[in-house]
Amino acid sequence: MGNNKALMAIGAHLSPHDHSKHQLATQSVPYDEKKLHAEVWSELVVELPADEIWAVYSSHDLPRLIVELLPQRFDKIDIVEGDGGVGTIMYCVLNPANSGPQTWKEKIIKMDDKTRTKVVRQIEGGYLGIGFHMYEHIFTITPKDANSCIIRMTASFDVDDNSASNASLISANWSMGKAIANYVFQNKANKHNNAHGN
Amino acid sequence: MGNNKALMAIGAHLSPHDHSKHQLATQSVPYDEKKLHAEVWSELVVELPADEIWAVYSSHDLPRLIVELLPQRFDKIDIVEGDGGVGTIMYCVLNPANSGPQTWKEKIIKMDDKTRTKVVRQIEGGYLGIGFHMYEHIFTITPKDANSCIIRMTASFDVDDNSASNASLISANWSMGKAIANYVFQNKANKHNNAHGN
Numbered sequence: 482m483g484n485n486k487a488l489m490a491i492g493a494h495l496s497p498h499d500h501s502k503h504q505l506a507t508q509s510v511p512y513d514e515k516k517l518h519a520e521v522w523s524e525l526v527v528e529l530p531a532d533e534i535w536a537v538y539s540s541h542d543l544p545r546l547i548v549e550l551l552p553q554r555f556d557k558i559d560i561v562e563g564d565g566g567v568g569t570i571m572y573c574v575l576n577p578a579n580s581g582p583q584t585w586k587e588k589i590i591k592m593d594d595k596t597r598t599k600v601v602r603q604i605e606g607g608y609l610g611i612g613f614h615m616y617e618h619i620f621t622i623t624p625k626d627a628n629s630c631i632i633r634m635t636a637s638f639d640v641d642d643n644s645a646s647n648a649s650l651i652s653a654n655w656s657m658g659k660a661i662a663n664y665v666f667q668n669k670a671n672k673h674n675n676a677h678g679n
Numbered sequence: 680m681g682n683n684k685a686l687m688a689i690g691a692h693l694s695p696h697d698h699s700k701h702q703l704a705t706q707s708v709p710y711d712e713k714k715l716h717a718e719v720w721s722e723l724v725v726e727l728p729a730d731e732i733w734a735v736y737s738s739h740d741l742p743r744l745i746v747e748l749l750p751q752r753f754d755k756i757d758i759v760e761g762d763g764g765v766g767t768i769m770y771c772v773l774n775p776a777n778s779g780p781q782t783w784k785e786k787i788i789k790m791d792d793k794t795r796t797k798v799v800r801q802i803e804g805g806y807l808g809i810g811f812h813m814y815e816h817i818f819t820i821t822p823k824d825a826n827s828c829i830i831r832m833t834a835s836f837d838v839d840d841n842s843a844s845n846a847s848l849i850s851a852n853w854s855m856g857k858a859i860a861n862y863v864f865q866n867k868a869n870k871h872n873n874a875h876g877n
Contacts, residue, residue, distance in 0.1 A: 511864040512725045512857065519851030523717040527710045648851040653717030655843055659710065666709040 514642035516614065522635035523653040527662040529669075531630035535597040535622040537661050541565025550660040554579065567592045570604070581650040582607040590617075597622040612644020632658040712840035714812065720833035721851040725860040727867075729828035733795040733820040735859050739763025748858040752777065765790045768802070779848040780805040788815075795820040810842020830856040 527534065537543065542565060544558040556574040563569030569589045577583065585607025591600035599620040603609055608616035619635040636651050725732065735741065740763060742756040754772040761767030767787045775781065783805025789798035797818040801807055806814035817833040834849050 510857070511727050511860050512723050517721065517723065517851075517853050519719070519721040519853075521717070521719045521851065523715065523846075525710050525715065529709050642853075645853055648721075650850075652848075652850055653715075653719065653846040655715050655717075655840075659708070662709050 516639050517642055517645055517648075518637075518639050519648060519651075520635050520637045521651050521653055522633055523655050523658070525632045525655050525658040525662065526625065526629065527632060527658075528629050529662060529665050530628055531597060531622045531624035533665050533669075534630055534632060534661065535594070537665060538597070538599055538620050538622060539592055539594065541569075544571055546664075547657065547660075550664060551656060552576070554656065561586065563589070565589075573607075582610060585609070608638065608640075608647075611647050612641045613638050613647070614641065615639040632662065634658060714837050715840055715843055715846075716835075716837050717846060717849075718833050718835045719849050719851055720831055721853050721856070723830045723853050723856040723860065724823065724827065725830060725856075726827050727860060727863050728826055729795060729820045729822035731863050731867075732828055732830060732859065733792070735863060736795070736797055736818050736820060737790055737792065739767075742769055744862075745855065745858075748862060749854060750774070752854065759784065761787070763787075771805075780808060783807070806836065806838075806845075809845050810839045811845070812837040812839065830860065832856060 537546070540546065544560060544565065548555045548558050553576055556576050558574075559572040561570040561572050567589050570586055571588075572586050573584065575581075575583045585603050586605040587601050587603045587607070589599065590602050591598060593599075600617055601620075602615070602617035603613075616636070616638045619633075619637060621633045621635075623631045623633070625631055634654070634657060638648075638651070640648055735744070738744065742758060742763065746753045746756050751774055754774050756772075757770040759768040759770050765787050768784055769786075770784050771782065773779075773781045783801050784803040785799050785801045785805070787797065788800050789796060791797075798815055799818075800813070800815035801811075814834070814836040817831075817835060819831045819833075821829045821831070823829055832852070832855060836846075836849070838846055
């Protein structure tokens with residue numbers, strides 16, 4: 482049941498002349514305890530064109546709309562600086578029913594219409610207050626065909642080893658993607674019905 | 680504060696002649712509720728050569744070793760079929776202190792020495808018993824330079840929309856990577872000390 486061949490092979494690699502021995506001797510663990518990196522992403526394949534979905538994600542009005550679409554998630558999002566485009570700083574307050582940090586400031590650091598990519602990074606409070614060195618959301622909309630696309634939301638972060646257990650607060654979540662897809666879908670259905678006098 | 684340009688642009692896309700209208704009319708949401716896909720991965724940069732780390736991950740003896748290294752995680756891992764290589768089926772029982780599914784059968788479906796990639800998929804029980812259609816772990820060891828590498832563990836899964844909240848059980852975790860890195864590191868230190876008569 483199993484064999485030790487591979488484990489014994491490790492020994493063969495380890496000679497007393499190994500170049501890393503001095504470096505290893507000065508540290509107690511063989512990794513950087515200040516920078517555990519992780520990503521959590523969730524994907525939603527939607528039967529709607531990429532450009533229609535991206536129009537919402539890139540909209541300068543999204544902070545207002547998203548509070549309206551996800552009241553169970555957000556109590557409010559105030560724009561502190563900017564017009565909703567790159568460089569905009571927002572102050573977010575979650576509905577108290579949510580777990581994890583409840584308030585933070587975040588900044589839109591990228592908005593690329595070509596790759597349909599938006600990056601929003603926390604700059605004060607939030608996960609930065611509980612042992613994280615970096616926390617950002619990356620949104621990408623990728624066309625599948627003319628009438629369907631993939632919405633991907635990624636939480637990307639670095640956490641201190643001492644606070645690694647706080648990573649359990651971050652898990653895959655499709656609610657924003659679903660809310661925006663349903664919003665575009667409903668607008669489309671209403672428009673279709675109006676055009677046909679229903 | 681913000682503008683509606685992009686949101687109004689959505690309207691411009693929506694003509695009553697849109698090709699997807701008939702398809703949309705037959706469904707209540709614009710996405711497949713049976714297949715919400717996500718990945719959760721965690722990375723650890725370690726000051727040890729990729730081959731030494733991969734030797735442990737690819738070892739046919741890993742099921743026994745990992746229970747020894749992570750007793751707070753695993754109560755036992757029994758080999759049901761196979762020798763520890765590709766095709767091996769294991770029965771895993773977690774320590775009851777862990778959240779989420781406690782028992783499952785999993786199968787090693789890939790072990791590639793060239794790309795240093797191992798894939799283990801749950802085939803019975805586990806997440807498959809709580810609304811997931813697929814759940815697997817992907818381990819990759821990527822060299823950084825001759826004496827350092829990146830250990831990445833990915834949980835990749837598809838979950839039914841009705842069970843999407845169970846995704847909160849899955850979060851970034853560095854404990855296996857740290858345990859294996861420390862194991863290789865200690866073996867190396869012991870060998871070095873023995874060679875110098877300490």
